[in-house]
Amino acid sequence: MRTLHVGLTGGIGAGKSAVAARLADHGAVVLDADLAARAVVEPGTDALAAVVEAFGEGVLAGDGSLDRAALAELVFSDTARREELNRIIHPRVRAWMAERAAAAPEGSIVVQDIPLLVEGGLVPLFDFVIVVDARDEVRIDRLVRLRGMSREQAESRIAAQAPRERRNAAADRVIENDGTQAELVEAVGALWRELTGRRDGS
Numbered sequence: 001m002r003t004l005h006v007g008l009t010g011g012i013g014a015g016k017s018a019v020a021a022r023l024a025d026h027g028a029v030v031l032d033a034d035l036a037a038r039a040v041v042e043p044g045t046d047a048l049a050a051v052v053e054a055f056g057e058g059v060l061a062g063d064g065s066l067d068r069a070a071l072a073e074l075v076f077s078d079t080a081r082r083e084e085l086n087r088i089i090h091p092r093v094r095a096w097m098a099e100r101a102a103a104a105p106e107g108s109i110v111v112q113d114i115p116l117l118v119e120g121g122l123v124p125l126f127d128f129v130i131v132v133d134a135r136d137e138v139r140i141d142r143l144v145r146l147r148g149m150s151r152e153q154a155e156s157r158i159a160a161q162a163p164r165e166r167r168n169a170a171a172d173r174v175i176e177n178d179g180t181q182a183e184l185v186e187a188v189g190a191l192w193r194e195l196t197g198r199r200d201g202s
């Protein structure tokens with residue numbers, strides 16, 4: 001049986017992590033790009049050394065780990081510096097994910113959860129792309145209620161990402177997540193049947 005390589009994305013607060021968790025319940029091998037982005041800069045990695053070389057010792061916390069807030073401060077409003085950081089981090093994240101995807105048992109459904117999958121031009125790497133979508137109002141409400149953001153923060157984070165029309169256009173399947181958790185569980189059940197069908201060639 002061949003392995004099916006699935007990309008999972010969606011705007012902030014739409015419910016990617018929730019969909020990833022339900023797919024894992026069904027047996028998917030889930031790889032999280034946010035987790036990878038942390039793993040590749042752990043103390044002792046060449047990526048952390050490269051970040052310090054480029055941005056200075058000020059991005060290190062007292063215990064030698066990366067001070068994410070200090071680094072975010074330096075790159076937040078500076079596109080050139082952000083791109084410089086991305087040039088260090090992104091190839092290593094891709095390698096981290098690719099290595100683990102390749103190690104999955106044959107016949108697995110490997111789901112890579114990547115927030116900027118569409119923006120990063122990664123759609124062609126996958127057999128199947130899932131986009132999780134929810135209305136902006138629903139996303140703002142979740143980010144404010146469950147993530148402690150202010151309404152302004154939530155709106156500006158949403159505005160900084162690709163518009164949902166562009167993201168949805170790249171999808172093989174859009175999961176609408178405007179409803180309840182129970183509705184999402186049901187939608188992911190149907191999605192899992194679709195994915196296993198694709199893997200099995202039906």
Ligand code: ATP
Nearest residue numbers: 011012013014015016017018142146179180181184
């Ligand atoms: P991010 O881009 O920030 O990683 P995300 O797309 O992964 O966001 P989630 O973390 O899955 O989004 O969902 C955002 C919040 O909304 C979480 O607290 C999650 O538990 C909640 N949530 C997701 N789907 C639903 C739903 N159908 N009903 C109620 N709450 C939900």
